[in-house]
Amino acid sequence: MSAEAPQSGAEILLRALKEQGVEVIFGYPGGAVLPIYDAIFNQNSIRHVLVRQEGGAVHAAEGYARSTGKVGVVLVTSGPGATNAVTGLCDALMDSIPIVCLTGQVPTHLIGNDAFQEADTTGITRPATKHNYLVKRPEDLARVVHEAFYVARSGRPGPVVIDLPKDIVINPAPYNEPAAQHKSYRPRTEPDLGQIAKAVAILKQAKRPMIYAGGGVINSGPEASALLTKFARATGFPITNTLMGLGAYPASDPQFLGMLGMHGTYEANLAMHGCDALLAVGARFDDRVTGRLNAFSQGSRKIHIDIDGSSINKNVPVEVPVVADAGKALAALIAAWDADDAKVDAPALAAWWRQIDTWREKDSLKFTQDMTPGAVIKPQYAVQRLYEIARARGQEVYITTEVGQHQMWAAQHFKFEQPNRWMTSGGLGTMGYGLPAAMGVQIAHPDALVVDIAGEASILMNIQEMGTLSQYKLPVKVFILNNEYMGMVRQWQELLHGGRYSESYSAALPDFVKLADAFHATGMRATSIEQLDDVINAMLDCPTAVIADIAVDQKENCFPMIPSGAAHNEMILGPEHESSGAIITDAGMALV
Amino acid sequence: MSDLMTMRSATISVLVDNEAGVLARVTGLFSGRGYNIDSLTVAPVDADGAHSRINIVTTGTAMVIEQIKAQLDRLVPVHRVSDLTQEGPHVAREMALIKVIGTGEKRVEALRIADTFRARVVDTTTGSFVFELTGATEKLDAFIVLMQDLGLAEVSRTGVAALARGVRTI
Numbered sequence: 001m002s003a004e005a006p007q008s009g010a011e012i013l014l015r016a017l018k019e020q021g022v023e024v025i026f027g028y029p030g031g032a033v034l035p036i037y038d039a040i041f042n043q044n045s046i047r048h049v050l051v052r053q054e055g056g057a058v059h060a061a062e063g064y065a066r067s068t069g070k071v072g073v074v075l076v077t078s079g080p081g082a083t084n085a086v087t088g089l090c091d092a093l094m095d096s097i098p099i100v101c102l103t104g105q106v107p108t109h110l111i112g113n114d115a116f117q118e119a120d121t122t123g124i125t126r127p128a129t130k131h132n133y134l135v136k137r138p139e140d141l142a143r144v145v146h147e148a149f150y151v152a153r154s155g156r157p158g159p160v161v162i163d164l165p166k167d168i169v170i171n172p173a174p175y176n177e178p179a180a181q182h183k184s185y186r187p188r189t190e191p192d193l194g195q196i197a198k199a200v201a202i203l204k205q206a207k208r209p210m211i212y213a214g215g216g217v218i219n220s221g222p223e224a225s226a227l228l229t230k231f232a233r234a235t236g237f238p239i240t241n242t243l244m245g246l247g248a249y250p251a252s253d254p255q256f257l258g259m260l261g262m263h264g265t266y267e268a269n270l271a272m273h274g275c276d277a278l279l280a281v282g283a284r285f286d287d288r289v290t291g292r293l294n295a296f297s298q299g300s301r302k303i304h305i306d307i308d309g310s311s312i313n314k315n316v317p318v319e320v321p322v323v324a325d326a327g328k329a330l331a332a333l334i335a336a337w338d339a340d341d342a343k344v345d346a347p348a349l350a351a352w353w354r355q356i357d358t359w360r361e362k363d364s365l366k367f368t369q370d371m372t373p374g375a376v377i378k379p380q381y382a383v384q385r386l387y388e389i390a391r392a393r394g395q396e397v398y399i400t401t402e403v404g405q406h407q408m409w410a411a412q413h414f415k416f417e418q419p420n421r422w423m424t425s426g427g428l429g430t431m432g433y434g435l436p437a438a439m440g441v442q443i444a445h446p447d448a449l450v451v452d453i454a455g456e457a458s459i460l461m462n463i464q465e466m467g468t469l470s471q472y473k474l475p476v477k478v479f480i481l482n483n484e485y486m487g488m489v490r491q492w493q494e495l496l497h498g499g500r501y502s503e504s505y506s507a508a509l510p511d512f513v514k515l516a517d518a519f520h521a522t523g524m525r526a527t528s529i530e531q532l533d534d535v536i537n538a539m540l541d542c543p544t545a546v547i548a549d550i551a552v553d554q555k556e557n558c559f560p561m562i563p564s565g566a567a568h569n570e571m572i573l574g575p576e577h578e579s580s581g582a583i584i585t586d587a588g589m590a591l592v
Numbered sequence: 593m594s595d596l597m598t599m600r601s602a603t604i605s606v607l608v609d610n611e612a613g614v615l616a617r618v619t620g621l622f623s624g625r626g627y628n629i630d631s632l633t634v635a636p637v638d639a640d641g642a643h644s645r646i647n648i649v650t651t652g653t654a655m656v657i658e659q660i661k662a663q664l665d666r667l668v669p670v671h672r673v674s675d676l677t678q679e680g681p682h683v684a685r686e687m688a689l690i691k692v693i694g695t696g697e698k699r700v701e702a703l704r705i706a707d708t709f710r711a712r713v714v715d716t717t718t719g720s721f722v723f724e725l726t727g728a729t730e731k732l733d734a735f736i737v738l739m740q741d742l743g744l745a746e747v748s749r750t751g752v753a754a755l756a757r758g759v760r761t762i
Contacts (some may be wrong), residue, residue, distance in 0.1 A: 122613060123616070126613065126616060126617060126620055127624050131667075131668040132613075134612065134613075136612075151668055155666070156666075183671075184608075184609060184669055184670060184671045185668045185669075186667065187666075307663060308666060309662045309664070309666065310659060310662035310663045310666055313655060313658055313659070314659055314662075317655070376641055383601070430625065499757070
């Protein structure tokens with residue numbers, strides 16, 4: 001090494017990124033990171049994608065990470081660059097998405113001096129990240145980069161920030177390899193086989209079993225989803241997926257009961273309520289899933305597989321905790337299941353399925369679409385047709401969403417057969433997530449069909465990223481279910497706040513067709529039912545980015561719905577159904 | 593479930609890398625998730641200053657205490673989390689400096705009680721004492737209550753340092 005010219009911190013940084021296999025960085029330049037942009041300029045192996053706002057960069061990296069299983073990488077400048085990234089970091093933390101976010105920082109001698117574009121980035125991002133670093137010594141730089149990638153992808157994945165003072169990236173730095181093993185962070189991934197045996201004993205005795213699988217299965221890699229499918233088929237048990245877990249189990253499979261939770265199916269929620277053995281895999285008993293905790297699945301013996309020990313017994317006490325990687329635990333579960341001679345209680349299981357089938361007959365996602373020309377489009381029907389037409393074309397399809405009613409309709413009516421095809425902001429519920437996330441997905445899968453199912457309100461939160469689509473010729477399709485309301489806010493106001501639609505009307509909307517045109521994309525519009533298929537087909541045929549503005553029924557609500565503070569068996573069904581157990585209490589109204 | 597909902601006090605020791613921000617991670621975890629901190633001490637505990645030990649006294653239901661330990665355990669710079677209250681007998685000590693201002697009979701009485709508690713006088717003027725007292729939290733509490741009528745002016749307490757009894761280590 002001594003014969004070579006010493007490398008700058010920025011060059012060392014890029015070298016470490018290359019060694020980590022980084023192919024693409026989503027970023028936005030600024031004063032504190034200019035030396036890094038200089039180093040990017042002088043190389044060709046890492047591609048930089050210039051976003052239009054730093055928040056978009058993090059969501060794009062999330063879309064990239066979720067659709068590939070790789071770590072997403074972000075580069076932003078100090079101060080406002082870093083603070084704009086915070087929402088995306090929180091989003092990635094809640095949804096366990098591996099991200100490494102490099103933030104510029106003022107030179108070390110200016111830190112704490114209220115310098116121009118200075119922010120206490122490690123202070124601000126501490127609760128927004130899995131871990132963060134401020135590099136203060138050149139000799140730490142390479143090690144910290146490698147460590148950050150290890151932390152981001154190990155255990156329960158999450159975002160990691162590396163704050164890089166400008167002098168650290170300008171001055172020469174040595175390239176120090178990381179230690180072979182992290183000194184303190186070594187999450188457990190192998191299941192305890194004693195616990196697995198207990199789990200099998202409970203499941204074999206079950207008369208009304210239920211599998212509840214979440215995003216942890218997807219994070220564990222596609223083989224975990226295959227193992228989940230194998231286990232479910234070996235047992236014959238019914239299975240539901242969380243919002244984050246959609247695609248972990250094939251939606252077309254007869255054992256699949258659909259999504260559970262606040263807007264889950266009748267059969268999934270009642271099966272959760274009525275089961276006597278519950279196997280949770282990579283799911284965290286989130287409040288959107290459990291409803292009222294003291295009424296949640298009271299009669300079941302519970303097994304909880306999670307890689308994060310703090311997820312276990314957090315909301316719901318369980319009998320058999322298994323701290324392990326979902327895939328490894330499922331492999332052990334299958335082996336123990338096969339090795340155990342005990343048989344399942346087949347008559348009881350058959351009776352359980354008959355019960356589930358009567359719940360299924362409710363057809364809780366049912367809606368009626370008037371097919372008379374000129375009739376208004378039901379949002380559910382728009383999603384259903386998008387699904388049917390896209391599937392019929394046989395293209396690889398990736399779906400992202402924004403947040404609100406359209407997100408729930410997409411989760412209910414778009415069926416996923418494989419993991420890593422569905423990108424939505426589950427935990428944080430970030431409006432504006434879908435467009436930049438779709439951008440990141442399209443970068444990773446240039447030939448795939450990538451659709452952002454959006455609402456007209458959410459899409460405006462990161463609409464600037466249309467510019468990025470244009471610059472990189474990314475043919476992302478933005479499919480707006482336009483009901484001229486912040487639909488979920490309007491729905492809650494209708495159901496919980498006496499129909500006082502305070503500030504939820506999307507007034508002064510732009511002309512989305514012209515907006516697409518202004519961003520060098522293609523705009524199209526459907527305002528009545530007979531136009532819908534033509535617009536979807538035109539959108540899917542279009543070689544450029546598209547904004548398809550689909551005018552939908554403004555009054556449509558998303559059902560079924562378990563109101564806040566209600567139990568799984570107190571769900572409200574839609575107008576298609578006669579009775580609903582609608583109980584919205586004042587206590588429930590106070591919940592989120 | 594009733595045992596899960598009973599409130600208890602827990603003395604938790606956490607062995608961490610002695611790096612910038614590690615205390616903020618721990619205290620931020622407590623404030624961000626709404627846990628109580630009754631007392632907290634931190635200092636490096638090895639010759640090269642590589643590791644620090646944080647001792648936290650907290651109160652919560654069994655479910656919350658388990659959550660606190662699990663949340664601490666997943667922090668990246670954390671090596672070990674030990675619930676001294678649950679894992680067996682332990683010794684816990686705290687030190688306090690207590691300033692008492694007064695003259696005459698009250699001053700004599702303060703000194704007499706300090707002697708009973710084996711508090712040391714570390715500073716004195718004709719009108720004041722500063723006592724140094726080490727012991728269990730309850731002993732310090734009792735002493736401070738007794739001083740209230742005798743001119744108690746100011747208290748500075750260290751918070752709890754604790755170790756498991758016997759050969760067990762963190």
